[in-house]
Amino acid sequence: MSNLETQPEERVCAGEGDGATGARSPLEILEPRDVPLGGPRAMQVRRTLPQRRRSLIGAWCFVDHYGPEPIAGTRTMDVPPHPHTGLQTVSWLFEGEIEHRDATGAHALVRPGELDLMTAGRGIQHSEYSTTATGTLHGAQLWIALPEGARGMPPAFEQVVSRRAELGDAVLRVFVGSLAGAVSPAVVHTPLVAAQLDLPAGGSVTLPVDETFEHGLLVDAGAPRLEGVEVAADHLAYAAPGRTSLRIEAGAEPVRAILIGGEPLGERIVMWWNFVGRSHEEIVAFRREWQASIAGGDADGAGRFGAIEDPTPPLPAPELPNVRLAPRG
Template identity: 60%
Template sequence: MSNLERDPVEVLVGDDAVVDGARVEILEPRAVPLGGPRAMTVRRTLPQRRRSLIGGWCFIDHYGPDDVSETGGMQVPPHPHTGLQTVSWLFEGEIDHRDSVGSHALVRPGQLNLMTAGRGISHSEVSTPDTRRLHGVQLWVALPSASRDVEPFFEHHVPSASALGEAGVRTFVGTLAGSGTAATVFSPLLGAELLVPAGARVTVPLDPSFEHGVLVDAGDVTVDGSPVPLAHLAYLCPGRDAVEVVVGPDGAARLLLLGGEPLGEEIVMWWNFIGRSHEDVVAARAEWQRDVIDGEDPDGRFGTVRGFDGGALPAPELPTVRLKPRG
C-alpha cells in the first residue's frame, strides 16, 4: 500500500534516542486516513517522532479488520517508490498487485509479497471483488546506501509454519524457530507472525545484534512485564537474547515481530520516496510527474503498470522547506 496522505510531511531519519533505562518502550499508533471520505484508515506506528527505524524497517501501517462494503476496500492506483522494499502481509482478504516490471500476483493471508523498488518502480494494489474483510500490515524496508539503486524486482514466498512453545510461527523475512523464507534482503532482518493461545507464556529467542519491535494485532499482551495495548508497538533495544510474551486468559493473541541490525544511516523519506538528500526526492518526484503523469516517457525510470483500469496517482506538492537528513 502506498502512502496516500494528501499532504505528507517529510521524515528525517537519523539516530533515534536511546530508551532511558526502560526494558520496553511502548509506541502509540496514529490514525492516518488514506485518500477520500470512504478511504481506509490505517494505524501507523513507524515512523514517528519518538522512533523512526527498527533495523531497516521504516514504515508500519496496520489496518483492519475493515468491512469492505463500508470502506470500499483498497483501491490504490499506480504510484512510485524508490530506495525501499515493500513487504505486504495479510491476515484476511486478498489484494491484486501489478507492477512496472511486469509482475501480476495476488497477496493472500500467510503469503509474502516482496517488492524491491531500488532505483525506481511503480505498482497498483486493489482488493479483489471477493474480499469482504481486509486486515493486515504494509511494511517498508529502507535499502542501505550500497543497494538503494539496484534494479527493481518482485518476489512471492510462502513461509512454512512452525512452533515455538505454545505459539505458532510464520516467518516471512529471515528465520525464527525453524520457519523462514528465502526472501531477498539487503541488511540483516527478521519479520514473523506469532499466534499465541490464551493464557500462554512464550519465550522468544532474539538476535542480540538486532533491535526489535512487537506489534500487537489481537489479544491481551505483556512483553517482558510491560502491557502492550492493541495496535501499539513495543520497542526492544539491541543486546537482548530473548523476550517473554504473556497472553491473558480471555483470548488468543496475534503478534508481529520485526527486527534488524541498526541501519546506521541517515535517510530522507517523503511520500513514497526514500533518498539521502533533498535533491534525491525532488528528482524522483519530477521524473514521476514528467514521465508518467504527463506521459513524456512511459518507459522511463518508473515504467508502466499494465492491466490497471485507470490513471496513475499524481505526487503531492513538495513542502516549502528544504528536506534535510539529521543525525
C-alpha cells in the same frame, strides 16, 4: 501500498538504536495514528512507524496496520499506480485478498500466509486493489529501507510462502529472515526478521533473538505482556539491541502480533511521500521524474519508474513544502 497523505511529513532517519547495547533498557510503546487510505471515506490505517519518537527499527521504516474492514462487494483498498524508490514493500494479510501489479510485469494476488515482497530499488511503480471476492480485509503493510549498496538496484518482485514454526505455546509464521528454526527464502539486503506470532489465551513463549537486533512487536489482537510490559492492540512495542530473548505472554484473550527486527541500519535516510532517498535534492528529482512520467513524458516506460498495465490514472505526487527538506528528531 502508497502513503496517500496529501501533506506527507519529511523525515531524516538515523536509526535511534544505532550503536546502543540496550541491555535491559526499558521498552518504548509507540502509539498509532489514524491515516485515511485514499480519502475521507476510504479505509483507515493505523500508522506506528515512522513517528517523532522513533523512525527506524533495523531497516524497517514504515508500518501500517488496517482492518478488520468489512468490504464485501466493494474495493475499499483502492490504490492506483504510484511510485517508490529506495525501499522494499512487505504486504502481509491476516484476512482477505489484494491484487498487485507493478512495473516488473508482476501480477499477483496477495493472500494470508504468503509474503509479497516488492523491491523498488532505483524506482518502480505499482498498484494495489482489494478484490471483490474479499469479505473482510485485515493486514499490515511494512517498508524496508534499502542500504546504500542496494538502493540503486533494478526493481524486483517475489512471492513466497511463510515458514511455520512452533515454540512454547506460540505458532510462528516467519516471512522475513529466520526465527525458532524457520527460515524464509525472501531476499532482503540487511539482517532482518519478521514473523506473525499467535498465542492462545494464557499462553506464553520465550523467543531466542539476535542480541545485535532491535525489535518491534505490533499487536493486532489481545493485550500481550512483552518482557512484563503490557502492549495494547494496534500499538508497537520497541526493544533496543542487547537482548538474547523476548518473553511474550498472553492474558485472558488470544494474541496475534507481528514481530519485526533487524540490525540498526546505521545510515541517514530521507523519507517523503513514497520516496526514500538520502538528500533533499534526490527527493526533488524523484518527484520531478514521476510528475514528468505521468504527464506523458515516459510513454514507453523507459524511465526510472517503468510502465504498468492499469487503466486507473496514476497518483500525482503532493506538492513539496516551501522550505528545504531538513532533518528532524
